[in-house]
Amino acid sequence: MTTVELGMPDAPTPIDAAIARSLEQHGPKQTELKGKDFKTDQEVRWCPGCGDYVILNAVQSFLPSLGIAREDMVIVSGIGCSSRFPYYMNTYGMHSIHGRAPAIATGLAASRPDLSVWVVTGDGDALSIGGNHLIHALRRNVNMTILLFNNRIYGLTKGQYSPTSEVGKVTKSTPMGSLDHPFNPVSLALGADATFVGRAMDSDRKGLTEVLRQAAEHQGTSLVEIYQNCNIFNDGAFELLKDPATGPMWTIPLEHGKPLVFGPDGASCVVREDFGGLRIAETNQVDPSEIVVHDATREDPSYAFALSRLSSQDLRYTPMGVFRKVRKPSYEAMMAEQLDEARLQGPGDLDALLAGGDTWEVKA
């Protein structure tokens, strides 16, 4: 992209001019990059062994494949361990305030459709203090990619239960066990009619990269829930899925167009149930025609929602991959269209605007 399409009148805006000057100095946008080009000089300060390192590495290695110039990328985060992410990425970034990253990113993405806008957030940031902004960002469908690092605990404040912690979680603030029922972030996003919803595991670089790639390419708001291990305050939270001995048994890989068969030797599968729901069955007990073939592009979110409800709080039967990917006009594009439409009669005339309709003249 060579010019910013702000839909402004013919005269270049200071934004256009700044980008034009930068192009003069640096030549065309540099989009052939390596993973290390996205690293900064800042020391990464997560706890040793934190799942965030794995995610950072995966993101840095896969970004060059998107062909986006570093200066055209902006990462906005909230507060929490994951929200330190922007400091480690050689892009533009804002480490904002607790829960508000989707709102800030919305303003940026809506006013600068030329940018690739990313939000990095956590389970407390996105689902507790920032729950409102998250659902509204999803329903609006502004073009941005939200990475929700879910470690099912508050790490930065040293170990209180989070809105994704399982009921009965014993933490510093819940010595007798937590009482609140947790959110399933994927179900929540689908309830908000999100156009792209995916889930991946921090340690599964291949699966994570694939979901991230599809999310980045999606026009509109994408939400990717990334299961992330907090080895200090909630170590082993996802061990059931990570352990090679148990993982395949409880993980349902989602591949568009493929039957939902999983488990050792494909022993388990997903079939339809009454009232539009889904259930797990033993593959050898059902007719192959009953096995659901995954379709991420279904307009009606009910199927994806039913998929998201297969898993229980203890993570058995967790679908991983892309739940939903549908096309819908994105907010910033529609906003730009309205501006263009308003300018069909020509750019605004300030003198005419100030005069308004009824005026009168006082003569000297």
Next chain:
Amino acid sequence: MTGTNPTVAPPNPDGALATSVSSSAPGGLVKSVVELDRVVIRLAGDSGDGMQLTGNRFTSETASFGNDLKTLPNFPAEIRAPTGTLPGVSSFQLQFADHDVMTPGDAPDVLVAMNPAALKANLAELPGGGLLILDSDEFTPRNLAKVGYATNPIEDGSLEGWQTVSVPLTSMTTDALKDSGLGKKEAERSKNMFTLGLLSWMYHRPTEGTIRFLERQFRRKPEIAAANIAAFRAGYNYGDTTEAFAVSYEIKPAPMKPGRYRNISGNQALALGLVAAGQRSGLPIFLGAYPITPASDILHELSRHKSFGVRTFQAEDEIAGIGAALGASFGGALGITTTSGPGVALKAETIGLAVMTELPLVIVDVQRGGPSTGLPTKTEQSDLLQAMFGRNGEAPVPVIAPRSPGDCFDAAVEAARIALAYRTPVMLLSDGYLANGAEPWAIPDADSLPDLTPAVAFATEPNGEDGEFLPYLRDEETLARAWAIPGTAGMQHRIGGLEKADRTGNISYDPANHDFMTRTRQAKIDGIAATIPPTDVEDPDGDARVAVIGWGSTYGPIGAACRRIRSSGRKVAQIHLRHINPFPADLGEVLARYDRVICPEMNLGQLALLLRAKYLVDVQSHTQVRGMPFRSAELAAVIQDAIDTADPAAANSTAVNPTAVNGALQ
């Protein structure tokens, strides 16, 4: 000058300024025309009676006629309180004159009451002898009982102290519309236009504007447009041809500076000022807002100006509104958020983030009665300290306030200038009185507005010695940091709410750095004083010993009070502040010149607290929080008292006539 009251029967006994001219009306009636220098009219009715629309139309007619004017809409927070009850009364007051006026008037000369509730709620404020016009159709036993009238005041003699004209406005409207094809209920709704027609005749208002307005307003419902126009004309003709009104009044146009004028409300002017700031800076405007009274009209107005590159975003809440605006500013737009006091409370944390990230942002607070939900539709100035200090940490924010509806335009441009030039959030404190009030406004030439492009200057080249970009390297003069926007190659950087290291903007927990950065952020805001004009002092005598200092919308009432004081032979200086943070550089020196300083505010003394703290001046605070602007007569009494106690010799001057609430001095 003494006040005059319009009367039904000429000649006006107090009519020093009223001259009577007889003329023949059609039908052979002899009607006289009385010339007045000014008049205050209050229209009062049920929330559903369309009093605000009627008032606005009368205002437009009056403005286009060339009178100076000020208006005061006053309506309940409920959209439709139960019909005919006291809480449902909505009113609209305007003063218009053949000279410049500073307020909508302390009390009306003419009260139009569309029902018993409107009469009951407003009669106490109509001085004896004032003209009272009633819709007799609405004075039914049921409506009278609703507001506790045991007998009908039209018949029981209780209105003898006023010149009461009881007119069956409703039935005359339905009679006039009997061939319109509208049902009775629908036809009745045009009674406000009948009333407007009658008033237009009484005060010789031009009518073409209203007819054009009605045609435009109901262009998709021509039968409704036709009915309203017919009712409007019927009201006009009723005044012209019947004996009920023997007199009409003429108020000559006011001398004004040559130029083109329009009528404008504060919210409208503020919105146009923001559009102008976008045009004059070249930046796209991005408004993030959540609907809230009395600020929503700014969102409505800006949403209509997309052809100027204005993006408006109705957010899910107040926090998202400002968050989105700040995000847009990060991307190089002029981010704006508009709200009222409760919204500012919610936005506080994001304002702090804007202070820390040093990005431009305009926060418009159209103040209303507080705390909490308070009085949503009433005016107050009680958010000043919230604007100054309502954040965690040392988070200085410039604060500026407009003084009149039209001044909201200039104040908005000034807020944008400071925000852009200093890369800072700026608080623009309007209030409900300014927002909904209106006045004639000299339309400025777009080219004459301040050029804001030098304030923008995006950084496009590394500014560090080693070829790196230092986002917190500052302009030596303004202390503004370098502002590079996403999309600019080689300038990638990260900002955020954690304390920044000087120059690099990297995270820093270093104690000395935090101390330095805290003081630097304060110094940057303090330094704005270098670019603002000296204190505005109005002291025609030049040697007043007492000064009255105010800010924001109290300018008019204080100014009118000062005129009264001066006309009594006393001397007083009026100091009015546009910039409250920082104060003008010479303010301390100016205050020190006076023996006494009085500070009237619609709060419990917030500016007085700041002045006392900063300048050690013994400011005398005079406060009121009634949800309504000050009455200038009351302020004049306070000022007179201060002058006479400070200088007993002054007490020998003419007393300021406290009963002359309708004097030309408001």
